[in-house]
Amino acid sequence: MRALDLDYMLGLVPVILGYVPLTLFMAAAAMVCALVLASLMAVERVVKVPGLDAVVVLFISFFRGTPLLVQLFLFYYGLPQVFAFLTQINGVTAAIMGLTLHFAAYMAEAIRAAITGVDRSQWEAAQSIGMTQAQMMRRIVLPQATRIAAPTLVNYFIDMIKGTSLAFTLGVTEMMGAAQKEAAGSFLYFEAFLVVALIYWIMVEALSQGQKRLERHLNKAYAR
Amino acid sequence: MISIRGLTKRFGETTVLDAIDLDIAAGERVVVIGPSGTGKSTLLRCLNFLDRPDAGTITLGDVSVDVTRASKKDALALRRATSFVFQNYALFANKTAKENIMEALVTVQGRPRAQAEQRALDVLAETGLANKADSYPAALSGGQQQRVGIGRAMAIGADLMMFDEPTSALDPEWVGEVLDLMRRVAERRQTMLIVTHEMQFAREIADRVVFMDGGCIVEAGPPGEVLDSPQDDRLRRFLRRVA
Ligand SMILES: Nc1ncnc2c1ncn2[C@@H]1O[C@H](COP(=O)(O)OP(=O)(O)OP(=O)(O)O)[C@@H](O)[C@H]1O
Numbered sequence: 041m042r043a044l045d046l047d048y049m050l051g052l053v054p055v056i057l058g059y060v061p062l063t064l065f066m067a068a069a070a071m072v073c074a075l076v077l078a079s080l081m082a083v084e085r086v087v088k089v090p091g092l093d094a095v096v097v098l099f100i101s102f103f104r105g106t107p108l109l110v111q112l113f114l115f116y117y118g119l120p121q122v123f124a125f126l127t128q129i130n131g132v133t134a135a136i137m138g139l140t141l142h143f144a145a146y147m148a149e150a151i152r153a154a155i156t157g158v159d160r161s162q163w164e165a166a167q168s169i170g171m172t173q174a175q176m177m178r179r180i181v182l183p184q185a186t187r188i189a190a191p192t193l194v195n196y197f198i199d200m201i202k203g204t205s206l207a208f209t210l211g212v213t214e215m216m217g218a219a220q221k222e223a224a225g226s227f228l229y230f231e232a233f234l235v236v237a238l239i240y241w242i243m244v245e246a247l248s249q250g251q252k253r254l255e256r257h258l259n260k261a262y263a264r
Numbered sequence: 265m266i267s268i269r270g271l272t273k274r275f276g277e278t279t280v281l282d283a284i285d286l287d288i289a290a291g292e293r294v295v296v297i298g299p300s301g302t303g304k305s306t307l308l309r310c311l312n313f314l315d316r317p318d319a320g321t322i323t324l325g326d327v328s329v330d331v332t333r334a335s336k337k338d339a340l341a342l343r344r345a346t347s348f349v350f351q352n353y354a355l356f357a358n359k360t361a362k363e364n365i366m367e368a369l370v371t372v373q374g375r376p377r378a379q380a381e382q383r384a385l386d387v388l389a390e391t392g393l394a395n396k397a398d399s400y401p402a403a404l405s406g407g408q409q410q411r412v413g414i415g416r417a418m419a420i421g422a423d424l425m426m427f428d429e430p431t432s433a434l435d436p437e438w439v440g441e442v443l444d445l446m447r448r449v450a451e452r453r454q455t456m457l458i459v460t461h462e463m464q465f466a467r468e469i470a471d472r473v474v475f476m477d478g479g480c481i482v483e484a485g486p487p488g489e490v491l492d493s494p495q496d497d498r499l500r501r502f503l504r505r506v507a
């Protein structure tokens with residue numbers, strides 16, 4: 041067993057850190073898109089628009105039932121062969137799209153559960169004062185459902201950050217790709233990937249701390 | 265002023281409301297009594313389309329709806345002409361007492377916020393909860409929550425206020441304050457349709473008592489007649505049981 045080359049690792053840290061913004065950008069962009077898509081699907085699942093419901097069910101089932109890596113390959117390598125206009129899409133965009141669809145399927149279920157967790161009598165009260173369905177959802181149900189779902193959604197965001205490492209397989213030079221390139225020159229693969237692992241770990245730990253504070257804050261909400 | 269004709273509601277095979285006819289004059293206070301499961305709640309819920317009736321017509325002021333042909337707009341029109349007080353309060357948990365009352369005024373009636381807020385504060389003062397304006401429902405007692413629930417219904421200024429067993433979910437200690445508030449609402453000649461098991465209260469507040477059984481109105485009249493000299497056997501049995 042050889043000793044770890046700590047100097048090499050320390051030198052590598054700033055290089056890899058330089059790619060953290062790209063990682064966060066991909067995760068944040070996918071999170072925003074996934075939240076919008078998931079909320080729409082969740083509301084649809086609850087109010088059940090005839091015709092649309094079967095499509096949403098199928099969508100959720102497919103994206104939960106197949107691996108993210110397979111989905112990314114389908115998007116990036118597969119679809120352009122079928123739809124010519126998709127050849128323009130670069131790896132980062134494809135990764136964001138893939139992460140969006142994959143996680144939207146999971147988040148839709150979490151938000152749907154949270155929506156049904158809002159006391160039914162409040163729905164009726166909203167209707168009884170003459171609110172439209174849309175007003176009731178926007179002003180009464182979704183604000184409460186978001187709070188119920190928030191801790192779960194943060195978990196998915198954490199999974200998403202880790203999931204961005206798969207963009208490497210689409211030829212994107214993100215943290216993994218950068219480490220791979222560095223290691224190809226130095227042959228210090230263990231050190232290089234260890235640095236990547238540690239940086240991911242620290243990011244996720246920071247988010248978990250934030251999540252705990254968020255939960256404490258949410259538990260206090262609506263109680264004063 | 266309110267006219268219900270042939271109102272019918274079925275849940276699957278069972279007919280829960282069987283061609284109900286009922287007229288309520290402006291300012292009249294009608295109390296509905298009857299055994300459990302006879303369709304009292306369903307009657308109220310059908311009047312503002314929380315349950316969709318299967319047949320009949322509902323005329324309320326200048327809104328007249330044939331329920332078999334009722335559109336979404338008709339349902340909204342009925343809901344906006346009525347207000348509903350729920351047994352379990354059903355306050356919006358994400359809104360303070362004041363915001364619960366403002367919600368219909370701002371979102372449904374489109375009034376300016378400042379005006380809605382003033383109205384909400386006035387209503388809260390009438391319900392004796394001025395100091396709870398910024399409290400969330402979770403921080404209020406059952407009696408206080410129901411008073412906000414009544415305040416929310418009062419603020420709308422609806423032609424018809426409906427109450428479905430407003431005190432049944434309350435601890436006995438809070439029943440008095442809620443009934444007091446309802447008496448104050450009644451004093452303003454507000455048209456009210458009330459389902460309650462509080463017979464003493466019914467006697468005192470009602471212009472007319474309606475006894476329902478098996479989805480039909482069996483007997484109706486002034487409280488003195490219906491409660492003191494009941495004609496129908498089912499009503500006599502019911503009154504013996506609740507006495
Ligand atoms: N959503 C529903 N689906 C099926 N049956 C229902 C539904 N709502 C009510 N019912 C049935 O309709 C009948 C009348 O119910 P309703 O709640 O109107 O009675 P009620 O007179 O208000 O009784 P209570 O005094 O217990 O409140 C009951 O037999 C009930 O089981």
Ligand SMILES: [Mg+2]
Nearest residue numbers: 304305306429
């Ligand atoms: Mg009932």
